[in-house]
Amino acid sequence: MMGNLFSYFYQFADVFSFLVLSAAGLAIIFGMMGVINMAHGEFIMCGVYVTAATFHAGLPLPLAQACGTLVAALIGMVLEVVLIRPLYNRPLDSLLVTWGLSLVATQGTLVLVGSTFPGIGTPGGGFEVGGYGFSVYRMVLFAASLLVLAFVYLLFMRTRFGVHARAVMQNAGMAQALGVRRSQVYALSFGIGAGLAGLCGALYAPTMSLIPTMGASFIVEAFVTVVVGGSSVLLGTAPAAAALAIVRTGLNAWYGQIIGQIGLLIAVILIIRVLPDGFSGWLAKRES
Amino acid sequence: MNRRSLLLGATAAPLLGLGHFAQAATPIKIGLLEDISGDLASIGLPKLHGSQLAADEVNAAGGIMGRPVELIHLDPQGDNARYQEFARRVLQRDKVDVLIGGITSASREAVRPIVDRLNAFYIYTNQYEGGVCDGSMLSVGAVPEQQLSTLLPWMVEKFGKKIYTIAADYNFGHLSSAWGNSILKPLGCEIVGEEFIPLGVSQFAQTIQNIQRAKPDWLYMLDVGAAQTSFYEQKNAAGVSLPMASPVKIMLGFEHKRFPPGVMKDMYAAANWFEELDTPGAENFKKRWRAKFPNEVYVNDMGYNAYVAVMMYKMLVERAKSTKKDDIRQVMAAGDAGIEAPEGRIVIDPKSQHCSHVMRLISVDAQNKVSTLKDFGDIKPYWLSQVGCDLTKSDPKEQYTPDHLPTR
Structure with a gap:
């Protein structure tokens, strides 16, 4: 009994953390800048590869993961200045540019690093509840997803940067008139979004096989969560991930992975039909 | 984006004094569809290497009936629509003599109707779920x-x-x-x-x-x-x-x-093949492979089969004295068409056009070490002929399964 109850919680936590971690970076960039970052999966892949490379070079895993996150964030900021900035008012073109970027990143990695990369073993071992074995590291991932949500909340609600960012988001022209540097806010936002994608990769690096196209295995979940969540990370991503995780966990458990995946997508269609602006749009409307 | 690598291994021929003859002869063209990018790139790259090694060795030894071998490789990137597009391209535009390649069974089944319609000859090089009874196809991989x-x-x-x-x-x-x-x-x-x-x-x-x-x-x-x-x-x-x-x-x-x-x-x-196999034939083969591709992570069975496919094709054409499919099928129908492969002697079964293989049981231990536990010896591909597929008599161009058997 205990084992089964914990098993449901564990499955939910597992899907929830996958959705939150894979979507957070995408949601920040979309919510802040209106840019749909098609290279999101490749920022995740970058986090994975840097983590694995620095780990093999001898760094302890947490430090290697920090490297993966930072490198992705830095690359994100540089790309924002070089590629995204000239396209602020051309959302479709920025979509195209980031898509091209993702192709270059995937193929570039294939050419430079090769088609496979040695993996990292999952740390932490397992534990047992009611006769079932569970992975300790999966619980670490769940904790990390909660920390990411807390970090985003504190960043946007409790810091000066957060005030500026929300001001730019609501009315960029007025914020600029009051002395907020829009381009600086955007570069930082893009860097934070890319960094969170890198963090997702860094965290999942020890649990997956590493190939240049691995970013794609996060993409569906990331986009689905952002679409259901709407443009606000705080009000959108977390409830969207929770709702989708409940749907998917239930269907996975009772009918298997295929139905779980189909059910997830049907749930998305239904939610979008009822709440066209996603959870955050709906919550914002109720408040006003 | 589509990669097209033209690998004319014939460059080695003049050095060996075969220049005049080989240059004068029109090359035998092999159309190669192998994924070297996309999700399956890691297992597709050794396949390309296997074909390249075989082409080099064939050309260095004077080609097939004095004609050099030319590989025309396209990378379908694991996309079945591209497999179909590229199969049409190499068969119709480049007019290749034989089509080799494909990784997943889905890609094979995407290509096979095109091969059948154009009356071409196709060699599938992977181990797979078995059951394809098609006169246009030779399978050199292991089956269930x-x-x-x-x-x-x-x-x-x-x-x-x-x-x-x-x-x-x-x-x-x-x-x-x-x-x-x-x-x-x-x-x-x-x-x-x-x-x-x-x-x-x-x-x-x-x-x-x-x-x-x-x-x-x-x-x-x-x-x-x-x-x-x-x-x-x-x-x-x-x-x-x-x-x-x-x-x-x-x-x-x-x-x-x-x-x-x-x-x-x-x-x-x-x-039927794993790189840890240590028979003299296997050791020699690995040495030649590593000399040409020193950075190969692993010489896998698909790469090995891709090598075998070219060697098998050479034997078939030389015995048939022709690259026409009907002539080649007559050689396969003889029942003794085979080659000395690095795993041992392998022979084409005339009824199913699949190959016999020397099978070995292997396992991996906690240190990632592979060991051979048992040698099953020479195993024939018997299932298709058992359920009634006989390509020497009729050509149904079907894939049979335990749930879908031929009607007798």
Whole structure:
């Protein structure tokens, strides 16, 4: 009994953390800048590869993961200045540019690093509840997803940067008139979004096989969560991930992975039909 | 984006004093469709290398009937629509003499109708779920009666009768799972769980729980693609340690070269080729391969089969004294068409146009070391002729399965 109850919680936590971690970076960039970052999966892949490379070079895993996150964030900021900035008012073109970027990143990695990369073993071992074995590291991932949500909340609600960012988001022209540097806010936002994608990769690096196209295995979940969540990370991503995780966990458990995946997508269609602006749009409307 | 590499191995011929003859002769063109980018790139690259090595060796030895071999390689990137487009292109525009390649069964079935319609000759180089009875196709990889009829009964005897199957959700996974059931159930086995996983899925917490609930004696693994192999790492982290059997791990996906030690522990497979094979023929072959491709992570069975395919084609054309499909089929129908391959002598079965193989049982230990446990010897591809496929008499161009047999 205990084992089964914990098993449901564990499955939910597992899907929830996958959705939150894979979507957070995408949601920040979309919510802040209106840019749909098609290279999101490749920022995740970058986090994975840097983590694995620095780990093999001898760094302890947490430090290697920090490297993966930072490198992705830095690359994100540089790309924002070089590629995204000239396209602020051309959302479709920025979509195209980031898509091209993702192709270059995937193929570039294939050419430079090769088609496979040695993996990292999952740390932490397992534990047992009611006769079932569970992975300790999966619980670490769940904790990390909660920390990411807390970090985003504190960043946007409790810091000066957060005030500026929300001001730019609501009315960029007025914020600029009051002395907020829009381009600086955007570069930082893009860097934070890319960094969170890198963090997702860094965290999942020890649990997956590493190939240049691995970013794609996060993409569906990331986009689905952002679409259901709407443009606000705080009000959108977390409830969207929770709702989708409940749907998917239930269907996975009772009918298997295929139905779980189909059910997830049907749930998305239904939610979008009822709440066209996603959870955050709906919550914002109720408040006003 | 599409890569087109024209590899004229004929450059070696003039050096050997065969220049005049080889240059004067029109080359024999081999159309090659192998994924060297996309999700399956890691296993597709050794296939391209195998074909290139074979072409070099054939050309260095004077070509096929004095004609040099020219490889025309296109990279379909794991996309079945591209497979069809490129198959049409090499067959119709480049007018190749033979088409070789394809990784997944889905890509083979995408290409096969085009080959049949254009009356071309096609060599499929992978081990697969078996059953294709098509006069236009020669299969040089191992099939279930070679890989599964050897491996699965051994697993049952050694580990027990409760089995959990995890399979990729497309034709290979479904058919190989049906194959497993048709071998396991007569042995009194119980399939305590059977899961089909969509390609690209990388998270397996639920599957791991289901396995723990069902308490099998061993796992029958038919997962495909890099995303799905994340299962092994995740299963170990959850403390699930069960023996596993698979027709596509180790010698094909070389997981023991890519994952840290322990992840693939207790994986068992039956293989016609694996790089750890140490017969004199195999050692010599590996030396030649490593001289040409020193950075190869692993010489896998697909790459080996791709090499064998070109050598087999050379033998067929030289015996037929022609590149016409009908003449080649007459040679295959003789029943003794074979070559001395690095694994041992392999011969084409005239009724099914599949090859016999020398099969060996291998396993991986906690240190990622591969050892040979048993030599099954020469195993013929008997299943198709048993159920009534006889390409010397008729050509149904069908794929048969245990659930879909020819009507007699």
